[in-house]
Amino acid sequence: MIALIAIAAVAGLSAFTAVGVKDQTYVASPEFSANAEASSENVVVYYSRSGHSEAVAREVAKRLKAPISRIDADYPLSFGGQTKAIADAEAKAFPLINVESLDLRPAKRVYLVSPTWMFRPAPPLWTFVRQSDLSGKDVVLIMTGNSRFKQEEIDKFSHLINSRGGHLIHQEFIRRGRVYWQMSRGELLDTVNSSMNELAPQH
Ligand SMILES: Cc1cc2nc3c(=O)[nH]c(=O)nc-3n(C[C@H](O)[C@H](O)[C@H](O)COP(=O)(O)O)c2cc1C
Known part of the structure; x- marks a missing residue:
């Protein structure tokens, strides 16, 4: 019995450590930037801490040939950054951000x-969202995660979008899976492409 408890404790601890390490590992992807003729009816704005x-x-x-803009925020890839991320998410905080140059005006x-x-x-x-003018714009929300989200939180996010004049028309949650059972990069991108196939493009 004691041996079983010890094995379970070691397994739990190593999974916990693996989660911590994975959450602190940045996984790079090839950059994309839209060329000058690209339509700006669609725009992509993202925040990412570890690259997924x-x-x-x-x-x-890339698929929409759309301008893309990164949001930077102060959540370093360290245990400290992770602790701050959890604290801010639980406190429903609005952290300081820096957004790569982006003209939202032509975007539908x-x-x-x-x-x-x-x-x-x-x-x-x-x-x-709180600092953007989304008047008349449709918004598609795509979240990546290991396990799950709460719909009531998305509903609150949707209300915030409404308060800025926009309208959440579609939400997608891509479950990457937990520690030892995570999607490969290929599987992740295949999932994105299938979701995009189901969503009518903006022309
Ligand atoms: C502070 C923190 C909280 C998280 N909470 C959740 C969660 O509630 N649900 C979930 O599915 N994944 C959760 N995750 C996992 C991340 O959402 C997941 O690894 C995500 O794909 C990472 O994206 P990124 O590489 O773009 O930062 C959490 C990760 C961190 C660092």
């Missing part, structure tokens, strides 16, 4: 891509 939402955002932008549809933190879009996205 970034890969998704770049795939969406805005794709927001974010990791899921404490069952909701990561706080930098909330700040972005």
